[in-house]
Amino acid sequence: MTDIxxxxxxxxxxxxxxxxxxxxxxxxxLLKMAEALKVNTDKILQANxxxxxxxxxxxxxxxxxxxxxxxxxxxxxxxxxIVQVASLPDPIxxxxxxxxxxxxxxxxxxxxxxxxIGIIYESRPNVTTDAASLCFKTGNAVILRGGKEAFHxxxxxxxxxxxxxxxxxxTPFSIQFVDDPSREVANQxxxxxxxxxxxxxxxxxxxxxSVKNNATVxxxxxxxxxNHVYIDKDAQLEMACNIVINAKVQRPSVCNAIETILVHxxxxxxxxxxxxxxxxxxxxxxxxxxxxxxxxxxxxLASEEDWYTEYLDYILAIKVVDSLQEAIExxxxxxxxxxxxxxxxxxxSSQKFLNEVDAAAVYVNASTRFTDGFVFGFGAEIGISTQKxxxxxxxxxxxxxxxxxxxxxxxxxxx
Amino acid sequence: MTDIxxxxxxxxxxxxxxxxxxxxxxxxxLLKMAEALKVNTDKILQANxxxxxxxxxxxxxxxxxxxxxxxxxxxxxxxxxIVQVASLPDPIxxxxxxxxxxxxxxxxxxxxxxxxIGIIYESRPNVTTDAASLCFKTGNAVILRGGKEAFHxxxxxxxxxxxxxxxxxxTPFSIQFVDDPSREVANQxxxxxxxxxxxxxxxxxxxxxSVKNNATVxxxxxxxxxNHVYIDKDAQLEMACNIVINAKVQRPSVCNAIETILVHxxxxxxxxxxxxxxxxxxxxxxxxxxxxxxxxxxxxLASEEDWYTEYLDYILAIKVVDSLQEAIExxxxxxxxxxxxxxxxxxxSSQKFLNEVDAAAVYVNASTRFTDGFVFGFGAEIGISTQKxxxxxxxxxxxxxxxxxxxxxxxxxxx
Numbered sequence: 117m118t119d120i121x122x123x124x125x126x127x128x129x130x131x132x133x134x135x136x137x138x139x140x141x142x143x144x145x146l147l148k149m150a151e152a153l154k155v156n157t158d159k160i161l162q163a164n165x166x167x168x169x170x171x172x173x174x175x176x177x178x179x180x181x182x183x184x185x186x187x188x189x190x191x192x193x194x195x196x197x198i199v200q201v202a203s204l205p206d207p208i209x210x211x212x213x214x215x216x217x218x219x220x221x222x223x224x225x226x227x228x229x230x231x232x233i234g235i236i237y238e239s240r241p242n243v244t245t246d247a248a249s250l251c252f253k254t255g256n257a258v259i260l261r262g263g264k265e266a267f268h269x270x271x272x273x274x275x276x277x278x279x280x281x282x283x284x285x286x287t288p289f290s291i292q293f294v295d296d297p298s299r300e301v302a303n304q305x306x307x308x309x310x311x312x313x314x315x316x317x318x319x320x321x322x323x324x325x326s327v328k329n330n331a332t333v334x335x336x337x338x339x340x341x342x343n344h345v346y347i348d349k350d351a352q353l354e355m356a357c358n359i360v361i362n363a364k365v366q367r368p369s370v371c372n373a374i375e376t377i378l379v380h381x382x383x384x385x386x387x388x389x390x391x392x393x394x395x396x397x398x399x400x401x402x403x404x405x406x407x408x409x410x411x412x413x414x415x416x417l418a419s420e421e422d423w424y425t426e427y428l429d430y431i432l433a434i435k436v437v438d439s440l441q442e443a444i445e446x447x448x449x450x451x452x453x454x455x456x457x458x459x460x461x462x463x464x465s466s467q468k469f470l471n472e473v474d475a476a477a478v479y480v481n482a483s484t485r486f487t488d489g490f491v492f493g494f495g496a497e498i499g500i501s502t503q504k505x506x507x508x509x510x511x512x513x514x515x516x517x518x519x520x521x522x523x524x525x526x527x528x529x530x531x
Numbered sequence: 532m533t534d535i536x537x538x539x540x541x542x543x544x545x546x547x548x549x550x551x552x553x554x555x556x557x558x559x560x561l562l563k564m565a566e567a568l569k570v571n572t573d574k575i576l577q578a579n580x581x582x583x584x585x586x587x588x589x590x591x592x593x594x595x596x597x598x599x600x601x602x603x604x605x606x607x608x609x610x611x612x613i614v615q616v617a618s619l620p621d622p623i624x625x626x627x628x629x630x631x632x633x634x635x636x637x638x639x640x641x642x643x644x645x646x647x648i649g650i651i652y653e654s655r656p657n658v659t660t661d662a663a664s665l666c667f668k669t670g671n672a673v674i675l676r677g678g679k680e681a682f683h684x685x686x687x688x689x690x691x692x693x694x695x696x697x698x699x700x701x702t703p704f705s706i707q708f709v710d711d712p713s714r715e716v717a718n719q720x721x722x723x724x725x726x727x728x729x730x731x732x733x734x735x736x737x738x739x740x741s742v743k744n745n746a747t748v749x750x751x752x753x754x755x756x757x758n759h760v761y762i763d764k765d766a767q768l769e770m771a772c773n774i775v776i777n778a779k780v781q782r783p784s785v786c787n788a789i790e791t792i793l794v795h796x797x798x799x800x801x802x803x804x805x806x807x808x809x810x811x812x813x814x815x816x817x818x819x820x821x822x823x824x825x826x827x828x829x830x831x832l833a834s835e836e837d838w839y840t841e842y843l844d845y846i847l848a849i850k851v852v853d854s855l856q857e858a859i860e861x862x863x864x865x866x867x868x869x870x871x872x873x874x875x876x877x878x879x880s881s882q883k884f885l886n887e888v889d890a891a892a893v894y895v896n897a898s899t900r901f902t903d904g905f906v907f908g909f910g911a912e913i914g915i916s917t918q919k920x921x922x923x924x925x926x927x928x929x930x931x932x933x934x935x936x937x938x939x940x941x942x943x944x945x946x
Binding site for chain 2: 131132135136215217218219221223228230231309313314328329330331332334335336352355358359361362363366448466470471472474475476477478479480481482483485486487491492493503504505506508509518519520521522523524525526527528529530
C-alpha cells in the first residue's frame with residue numbers, strides 16, 4: 117500500500133519553493149506543460165486505451181466510458197486549458213489592502229498559497245491537468261487521487277507534468293499522483309491533517325458524502341446539485357419553457373442541471389401541458405405531486421424521496437405550490453445549496469426569491485446551467501463549492517489562496 | 532443528556548428570520564442587550580459566585596479563577612463590547628462586486644450569513660456575550676457550548692440575551708446555550724453537519740486538538756500560538772530587548788505571546804547577556820540550546836520538545852542560529868502559524884522574513900502581541916484563526932459571513 121504520509125511530507129517540503137516562484141516562471145512552466153501534453157499524445161492515448169480496455173471489468177457504464185475516453189482533440193483541449201490558466205492573472209502576492217493602525221503599524225493583507233491541496237476525483241482524466249495547473253498557478257502543491265477507472269491515464273498525465281517540472285528545476289513533488297486507487301489510501305488522505313491544508317472532493321454524491329463523514333482535513337464540498345426552477349404566477353410561459361428545457365435536458369448529468377420544477381397554482385393549468393409536450397420530445401420522465409398530476413397526462417406520482425433526489429438523468433420532478441413562499445420553503449428544505457432559479461415578471465417576487473433562497477447561485481429569469489467558473493468570467497474553475505466556508509459557488513484561482521498579514525513596525529510594543 | 536440535534540434544528544429554523552433583519556433592527560436589539568446586562572448585574576454576579584464556589588471542585592487554578600471571576604466593572608465592559616459591535620458596519624447584504632458576463636447576465640457577489648455557528652469555549656464568560664453579539668450582528672444563529680467551570684455564568688448571560696430577543700419578537704433560538712457541559716454533547720456537536728455550518732473552538736491546545744480530530748463539521752481553528760522573535764545580526768539591541776520583553780512578559784498566557792527567541796550567532800554574545808538580565812527581572816525561566824548556553828548564566832538546556840511547546844507561562848526557549856535562513860526553517864518547522872517577528876535594520880532580511888515565514892501575521896520590528904482584531908482595526912474579534920481556509924489571523928465580522936451569487940437575467944439559456 118502507498119504510504120500517503122510520504123507524499124504528504126514531500127508535498128509540504130515543496131511549498132516553500134512553489135510559493136516563491138514568480139508569475140513569469142509559473143506561466144512559462146505551464147506553457148511547457150501544455151506543449152508536453154501535445155508532444156506525448158501517443159503515450160497518453162496508450163494509457164487511456166488500457167483504462168478503456170478495463171472499463172467493463174470496472175463496471176463502467178457507457179455514458180461514463182465517454183467521459184473517460186481521450187482523443188487527440190481532447191488532449192489538445194486539455195493543453196489549451198493549461199494555456200488559459202497561464203494567461204490568467206496571478207492572485208499570489210497581491211496585497212489587497214494596506215493601512216496604518218492606531219499604533220503606527222503598517223498592516224497589509226497579502227494573498228498567499230493555501231499550501232498543499234488534496235483532490236479526490238472520479239473518472240474524467242481532464243480533471244488531472246485542470247487541477248494540477250490551477251494549483252501550480254496559485255503556488256500550491258497538489259496530491260491527486262483519481263479513480264481506478266482512469267488510473268493509467270491519470271498516471272501518464274502526471275508523469276508528463278512532472279517531467280516538465282524537473283526540466284525546469286522545480287521539485288516534481290509539487291504535483292503528485294497517488295498510485296494506489298484503493299479506498300484505504302483515500303481514507304488515510306482524508307485524515308492527513310499534518311500535511312494537507314485542504315481536501316477537495318470532485319465527483320458524485322457518494323464520494324462527497326464519504327469525504328464529509330471521514331475527513332478531518334478541512335474540506336471544500338463541491339458539485340452536488342439538487343436544483344429547482346420556480347415558475348411564478350407572473351412568469352412568461354415561453355421564457356419559462358425555454359429555461360426549464362435548457363436547465364433539464366441540455367446536459368442532464370451535470371451538477372448545474374435541475375431536478376425539480378415548482379409551479380405556482382395560478383399558472384399550472386396553462387404551463388404544465390405546455391412544458392409536458394416539450395419535455396416529451398426529449399423523453400423526460402415526469403414525477404409529479406397530486407396537484408400537478410391533474411394537468412399532466414404522462415406523469416407518475418412523486419414520492420417524498422423524489423424531492424431529495426439528484427437524478428442527473430432525463431427525469432424531472434414537478435410540484436404545484438400555492439405561493440412564492442411555499443416555493444422558497446420547499447427549495448430551502450430539499451436543495452443542496454447549489455443553483456436555483458425563478459421565472460417571473462414581478463419585481464417583488466424576484467427580490468424575495470433572491471434574498472430568501474439559500475444557494476450559491478440564485479437566478480432570476482435565466483437557466484441554472486450558467487453556474488460555472490468560465491461562464492461567470494473567472495477564466496477557470498476547480499469546482500463548484502456547495503458549502504459556505506471559504507468558498508461558495510464556482511471556485512477560480514482566488515479560491516485556491518489564503519492570506520497573510522504582513523506588518524511593518526518601527527519598534528512598537530503593546531501597551 | 533441534552534439533545535443537541537434539537538438545538539441544531541431550532542438554530543437552523545431561526546436563520547431565515549435572522550438573515551432578513553435590517554442593520555437598524557439588529558443594532559437596536561444589541562443596544563438593548565447591553566442595557567439588559569447592566570440591569571441584570573446582580574443576577575449575573577450570583578450565577579458567577581456559584582461557579583466560583585465550585586472552582587476548586589473543578590480543579591481551576593488561581594490564574595484561571597481570575598479569568599472566570601466577574602465584577603460589576605467587567606459586566607460593564609461586556610456591555611460596552613456589545614455596544615461596540617452595534618457601532619460596527621454590517622457586512623451582510625453588501626454586494627462586493629457586480630458585473631455583466633458574456634451572456635448578458637448581471638452577476639453580483641453578495642455577503643450573506645454563514646448560517647449556524649457553533650462555538651466551543653473555555654472559562655471566560657465574556658466569550659459568551661462577545662460571540663453572541665458578533666454572530667447576531669452578522670445574521671448568524673449561534674450555539675454556545677462553554678466549559679463547566681463557567682456554566683452558571685454563561686447560562687445566566689444567555690438567558691438575559693434571549694429575553695431581549697423575545698421582547699423584540701426575535702426567536703430566542705438564534706442564541707442558544709448547551710445546558711449540558713458533558714464531553715459527549717460536545718462530541719455530538721462536532722458531528723452535527725446537518726445543522727452546523729461551522730464550528731469555532733476557542734481555548735487551549737487540548738480543546739483545539741480534540742475538535743480537529745473529531746469534528747466533521749467545518750472547523751476554524753483558533754488561538755494556539757507557538758510564536759517566535761528572531762533577532763537578526765543587524766538588529767538594534769535596545770529595540771530587540773523591548774520587543775522580546777513585551778512579547779514574552781506583558782501577558783504570557785495569551786496566544787500572541789512568544790515562546791522562543793532565535794538569535795543570530797553574530798549578535799548572540801552582545802544580546803544574550805543583555806536580554807537575560809531583563810528577563811530575570813521578570814522571573815522568566817530560560818531554556819537554551821548548547822550555543823546559547825555559552826552566553827547565559829541562568830539557563831538550562833532545552834530539549835527538542837521545548838521547541839514545540841506553547842508555555843503560556845514565564846518560560847522562554849532560546850536558540851542561536853547561524854543565519855536568517857536557519858531561523859526561517861526553524862520557525863516554519865515548529866510554529867503554529869500564528870505570529871512571528873524579526874528585529875532587523877536590514878531591508879533584504881526583513882523582506883525575506885515577510886515572504887518566507889508561514890504564519891497568519893508576520894512582523895518586522897514590532898511585538899507579536901499586536902495580533903488582535905481590535906488592534907488591527909477590525910473593531911471586534913471572534914478569535915484568531917491559525918488555519919488557512921476561510922479565515923486567517925484575527926477574525927472580525929466579515930469572517931463570519933459567506934457569499935451568494937445573485938444573477939439577473941432576461942430569459943438567457945446556455946448554448
